[in-house]
Amino acid sequence: MNAAQLLNGIALGSLLMVLSSGLAMIYGLRGVANFAHGALYMSGAYIAYSVSDRAGFWLALLVVPLALAVVGVLLELVFFRPLQHRSHIELGLITFGLALMAERLVVLIWGERTLRVTPPEFLQGTSNFLGVEYPSYRLAIIAIAVVLAAALVLWLRSTTTGLHIRAASQDIETAAIMGINVDRVSLVVVAVGSALAGFAGALAAPYIALDPGMGSAFLITVLIIVVVGGIGSIGGAMIAGMGLGVIQSVTTVWSPSVAVVVPYLALTIVLLWRPTGLAGKRVS
């Protein structure tokens, strides 16, 4: 094993970290595992393709989260809020239906062939990092994701909105009784969660190839990460996401057949050993 492989793991882990923190936020607050999260990520990547084609990649990184935040607002206003008295499973299955539709819509708009996004020019080559030549763009992914994660944690820890989100994630009813506007908090959380998924998609676009199956391929991994990290724990999801990315990349070198089952193995072990997940206090 060498440093480049470890860096590959960290780059994958960074993407998973951004994706799973969005899913964990929505799950923690609404109690709904958003099966459309993979579709949001995929749409983010495809929109990034179109925007960066016309106006450059940096603008795409700005436009995509905004566009996906609007999608998140719609998701909250059309489905999550009116149907909040329904069982969580039903809401989860509705998002599953949305994901199925989104996957086809992407094919209808952008076609079935694999697309590529070129990273900005100065990130196209490799740079020397700790003595290894490593693709610059992947280093940029790691840097951006770490900054984003730090900003998210800071926002949740030190702002009033963050306090409200944490309170509502712990117990939405008590939070409402204490005078927190839960509907507003939920709107913010679903919008931010969707924006994060879109951002992860845009960030991933130059790193991976875009195809309509990319969302559901990641979705299961991300769902597993959120359960492993602990329901309602954003920090747990971040750590689990980074950990899984690194472990998976490292095991791929050692044995590819074992690597594909790593997430499933991790989920089974964690749930048997700690049903609440690594950092969670609730059973899903």
Add this chain to the structure above:
Amino acid sequence: MTTTAPTDVVSPSAAAPEASPRGRLKGTLVGLGIAVATLLAGLAVPYVVTDTYRMSLLVEGTLLSLLAIGIGFLARHLGLISLGHGAFFGAAAYGVGIATTNWGWSPTTAVGFGVVVGTGFAVVMGLLVVRSSGFGFLMLTLALSQALYALSVQTSARPLTGAHDGKLLSYDRDMTFLGLAQRDVMNPGLFWPMAWIALTMCATVLWLVGRSRFGTTLEGIRENEERMRFSGYDTFGPRLVAFVLSGAVASLGGALFAINSGYVSPDILGFTRAGDSLIAALVGGFGLLVGPIVGTFLFVYAQANFNFGGNLHLFTGMALILVLVFMPGGITGSLQKLYHRLRRGRR
């Protein structure tokens, strides 16, 4: 473990409980009579439907219905929604493929072997998952079945499963499946009686189990697992037995599916297959035993007729959302509600 609130999707049918054991026996006999009549009526289908393509759709619907009633049984009696039953269906199908093609077993023995393999997977998965409920159950079943998929398409599994290419079944010309040679087994008209008998038998067994004392125990666990434990009931055992039973039904479907189509595609274990079956069962409705069957036949029909441009999932996704938002309980659930309203209106 949190108790799951009873939901509209999985709420039980509002059938009036028979007061006396005698009335109960009568209900059982009437039910069995209907089952036998359905079985016999179904056997006439190949004489009515002479078109091979339509017939093959009916066979496909029947075999996939076995998967769907397995999912429906768990949802109705335990309130558990499974995304992992595709694993048992697929494992049984691969079991048949490996036993015939790699080991040269006769197709009849291979189907038995396939069912045993699928049920074995259900035992293993059941031991791991039945303690959980709600989303935990949904995700654990999904994750474990996807693990099986990921393993089956590995290059190192190629000699057994054929990896991404799938597995073509081949066995000696003189070997038969219950008297049908390979060419005849793939003829939907000739294969139909076996599929139909399997479906009606399994549906009857599941119905009888649901009516038995065991079924009542399951419903108690669904409504309040904690209270059942306080009342001195073992809740793990019944859950596991119900899970394995529903897995065995799905396995039978998978084994027959493999024999009939003569080819096992890796998609059979995939996320999409499991999702499609769950959607079909949900759209049909979990409240009645026939709900998942109705849903599956509708799905197969839609797949054959509305799949222009590969847009099938656009429609199934839409159907899923519409049913969940506007008619929880599915098609059969809505018909049942309508029926009860009409009856009340007449009085």
